[in-house]
Amino acid sequence: MDIRGIFLVLSAAVMWGLIGVFTKFILAENVTALEIAFWRAMFAWVLFLAHAKYMKAIKVQRSDLPVLLSFGLVCVTAFYASYQLAIRDVGVALAAVLLYTAPAWVAFLSWLVLREAMNAAKIACVCMTVAGVACISLGPSLFSGNHIDFSMFGFAMGLVSGLTYALYYIFGKKYLHxxxxxxxxxxxxxxxxxxxLPFVDFVPKSPSTWALLFAMAAVTSYGAFSVYYAGLKRLDATHAAVIATFEPVVAAVAAFTLFGEHFGVWGYGGSMLVIAAVFLVILGGNRATRIQNGF
Incomplete structure (x- = not known):
């Protein structure tokens, strides 16, 4: 396996894992979650625009503009907003775990939209993800009788972030390849x-807050996607996807170290189920590909 490819994808996972850290520090400056999402998109756009101009790759077919607009609505507006809101309401670590329900959403949507077969690995992935999410959200109250202070809105936003993150794959495979x-x-x-824009309440910001917003866009959007796709040129998609699951680990360690966030036993158990489901669906898909290719 290409060591440089591993390093590039691992770097992307670390960058994505820092989204919550940037968000927490910027929220502390009284910037709302939706304004953070707005500036993350705009600053990243400036960097991608410069990159596309350098590549001389700005033009697209006019007939593809509605799809690109829809991609922006779902995979930027909804994804960026829901993930920032989830981090705000349920914390960095839990938001990252809920984001990684994405492979279960991909399995379901691939069957629904792309007419891909729903094999045993995909069904198991969906079941394990649902069980993991149930352990995280309901385990403490159902099995120990303890009441927990839990934001259902933040939890729902975490699931929405996983769904909209999954749609990156659907849009890419069906329309934008x-x-x-x-x-x-x-x-x-x-x-x-x-x-x-209509949902953003802009507030005055210090130079340090502007610097954090720009750094967040540069690191977690432009930088992460750039190094991830550079790594994909050196690795197959399965290995890259497995390595990228390091993201919630980075987020959990950062959340514990910087903000004191931690799960109970049911939370950690549910998190392991979600991450195991990621590996299962990825490795199951890799096995199916080898069979189709006669290996």
């Missing part, structure tokens, strides 16, 4: 930010 990553985001990011 002809374009490079910078080209797609040149159109999707400003559309996504525009849809966020």
């Amino acid at each position: 002809r374009y490079s990553t910078p080209t797609i985001f040149v159109y999707a990011l400003p559309f996504g930010a525009l849809f966020l």
Whole structure:
């Protein structure tokens, strides 16, 4: 396996794992979750625009603009907003775990939209993910009788972030595979930010807050996607996806170290089920590919 490819994908996972850290520090400056999502999209757009201009890869077919607009609405507006709101309401670690319900959503949506077979591995992935989420959200109250202070809105936003993250795959496979990553985001990011705009309450910001917002966009959007796709050129998609599951580990360690966040036994058990489901569906898909290719 290509060591440089591993390093690149691992770097992307670390960058994505820092989304919650940036969010927590910026929220502490009285910037709302939705304003954070807006500036993350806009600053990342500036960087992707410069990249696309350098590549001379800005033009797209006019007939693809509605799809790019829809991608911006779902995978920028809804995804960026829901994930920031989840971090705000349920914390960095839990939001990252709920984000990684995405493979279960992918399995279901691939069957529903792309007509891909719903094999045993995918069904098991969905069941394990549902069980894991139930352990995280309901385990303490159902099995120990303890009442927990739990934000159902934040929990729902975490699940929405997983769903909209999964739609990156659906859009990419069905519609946007002809374009490079910078080209797609040149159109999707400003559309996504525009849809966020009516819901944003802008507040005055210090230079340090502006610096945090720009750094967040540069690291967790432009930087992470750039190094991830560079790593994909050196690794197969299965290995890259497995390595990327390091993201919730980074988020959990950062949340515990910086903010004192931790799960109970049911939370950790549910988290392990969700991450195990990720590995199962990825490795199951890799096995199916080998069989189709005659290996």
